[in-house]
Amino acid sequence: xxxxxxxxxxxxxxxxxxxxxxLLAVITWLLFTQVLTVCRLDxxxxxxxxxxxxxxxxxxxxxxxxxxxxxxxxxxxPAGRRVYYLKRILGLPGETVGFNAGQFxxxxxxxxxxxxxxxxxxxxxxxVLEADKYFVAGDNRAVPIERHLIGIVSREKIAGGLLW
Amino acid sequence: MVMVSPRNLIVIILAVALTAVLAFYFxxxxxxxxxxxxxxxxxxxxxxxxxxxxxxxxxxxxxSSFFNDEVVLDLxxxxxxxxxxxxxxxxxYHFRGMVEELSIExxxxxxxxxxxxxxxxxxxxxRAKAKYSGEWDQDLREVEMRWAKTExxxxxxxxxxxxxxxxxxxx
Numbered sequence: 001x002x003x004x005x006x007x008x009x010x011x012x013x014x015x016x017x018x019x020x021x022x023l024l025a026v027i028t029w030l031l032f033t034q035v036l037t038v039c040r041l042d043x044x045x046x047x048x049x050x051x052x053x054x055x056x057x058x059x060x061x062x063x064x065x066x067x068x069x070x071x072x073x074x075x076x077x078p079a080g081r082r083v084y085y086l087k088r089i090l091g092l093p094g095e096t097v098g099f100n101a102g103q104f105x106x107x108x109x110x111x112x113x114x115x116x117x118x119x120x121x122x123x124x125x126x127x128v129l130e131a132d133k134y135f136v137a138g139d140n141r142a143v144p145i146e147r148h149l150i151g152i153v154s155r156e157k158i159a160g161g162l163l164w
Numbered sequence: 165m166v167m168v169s170p171r172n173l174i175v176i177i178l179a180v181a182l183t184a185v186l187a188f189y190f191x192x193x194x195x196x197x198x199x200x201x202x203x204x205x206x207x208x209x210x211x212x213x214x215x216x217x218x219x220x221x222x223x224x225x226x227x228s229s230f231f232n233d234e235v236v237l238d239l240x241x242x243x244x245x246x247x248x249x250x251x252x253x254x255x256x257y258h259f260r261g262m263v264e265e266l267s268i269e270x271x272x273x274x275x276x277x278x279x280x281x282x283x284x285x286x287x288x289x290x291r292a293k294a295k296y297s298g299e300w301d302q303d304l305r306e307v308e309m310r311w312a313k314t315e316x317x318x319x320x321x322x323x324x325x326x327x328x329x330x331x332x333x334x335x
Contacts (some may be wrong), residue, residue, distance in 0.1 A: 042304075078306045078328040080272025083289040085329060127332035135330060151331040 035061055036163065039084060043057070045050070045138030045149065046086055049115050051063030057083070062161035068092075070106075070136060071115075076136070077159035084159060085149065088115070093155075098126035102141065118142050127152070134158065194277055198236075198284055198311055198318050202270065205230045205320075211266040224257035231320045232312055238324035239307075265295040270307075284311040284318070287326070 011017040032038070037058045043053045048118045052074075058075050068074050068089045075084040091097035095106050102119040104125070113119070120141030129135055129152060137150040168176070207224050215223070228249045236251065237243050243255065260266065268318040270288045286309045293302045305325045312321040 076328050078272065078289050079274050079287050080289070082271040083291070083304065084311055104316070124332065125334050145335070149327070151327075151329040151335070153329050157328045 008044075018089075035059070035083075037081070037160075039086070041086060045140050046088075049139045050086070050119050051077045056072045056086070057163045058160045060160040060164075063158055067155070068158055068161070073162045074136070074158050075160050075162070076153055078157070081159075082115050086162075087136035087138055087149075087153075089134050090137055090164070091129050093129050093131050093133055095135075097124075097135045098127050099124040099145070108149040115139055116141060118144075132156075180225040193248070194281055194284070194313070195275055198275060198277075198286060199273065201230060201275075201311075201318050202286060202288075206268045206270055209260070209266065209268055211260055211263060213265060214324070215260075220260060222258060223260065226255045228253035229316075232314070233318060236322040238322075242326070263294045263296055264298070266292065267294075268292045282313045283321075284313075285309070286311060 010057060011020075035153055039056050039058055039062060041050055041052055041054050041056065050056065063074070070089055070092060072089045073086065074089055075086055077084055090104060090111075091106060096108070099122040102121045104113060108126075116139060118161060120143075123146040125143065127135070133152050133153040134155065135151070135152050138148060140148070148153050170203055174249065183296045204225065208230075231247075231249055232247060232250055233249055235249075236246050242259075269291045273286060273288045275286045276286060288307055288309075289304065291302065291304050293300060295301075306327055308324050308326045309320050310322045311318045325333070
């Protein structure tokens with residue numbers, strides 16, 4: 001009979017325990033490379049909705065079948081999987097988007113943005129979004145538009161959405 | 165059923181291992197050289213504290229040696245236009261002299277080598293942290309570097325900032 005400490009670490013059979021550990025490692029690896037990823041925000045672009053340096057979990061499968069909707073917070077992958085941009089979808093393909101003294105418009109119609117605490121005073125001439133192009137911005141409208149990473153992103157660059 | 169003697173098995177294993185080593189050496193050679201050059205450039209650009217004049221001049225000279233004789237830069241608001249190598253050494257000396265500390269990290273490398281293996285494009289995300297007058301500032305940019313194979317090895321012929329998020333015209 002195995003001593004108690006051995007049974008706790010290795011179970012009744014070392015072989016079975018090793019197999020279970022290997023299976024768990026593979027599942028964990030798949031989960032955190034193909035399904036989920038953990039990100040730490042670096043920057044104030046999404047404040048006050050999301051605090052700088054807060055930790056978030058991204059669902060990499062969220063837009064595999066469905067397209068992003070207006071108001072969704074998405075992660076945008078510039079080149080790989082270590083750095084992402086976190087932005088909110090404001091405009092959808094085919095729409096004409098613009099800002100007038102902080103008021104966001106789609107096809108000339110003012111849009112409500114309940115997630116904002118300060119609408120700011122951004123101005124942007126109407127821009128037409130081509131097919132597969134989305135208009136994105138952060139929630140921090142207190143930052144001057146010149147210093148805010150805002151603009152048009154291709155569908156293929158949207159890598160996932162926020163899970164939490 | 166095929167029987168393999170232990171001696172033949174060792175020969176087969178050695179032959180497979182040798183083929184793998186040679187394939188790794190020759191097939192990925194350009195890729196490894198470019199990525200190593202890029203790492204070396206980032207290391208030389210970085211600064212961990214005050215430098216002596218001669219050290220700063222040497223660093224600037226070394227930095228310029230990573231670039232082609234004529235290089236086109238579109239790194240607004242920091243640097244843009246066509247520059248010669250000597251010109252770049254001066255700019256590197258001046259820029260590094262302005263900051264007290266500078267650290268650069270590159271991530272998410274995507275390297276594409278042309279079929280003739282004479283030119284290559286490297287896209288990566290660069291995160292720079294610089295200390296001016298005791299205050300830290302940071303910037304995150306996507307960088308596209310074009311490389312050309314020369315007698316002196318792989319050299320950068322142009323570098324520009326790109327972005328997955330494109331600002332609408334006029335903004």
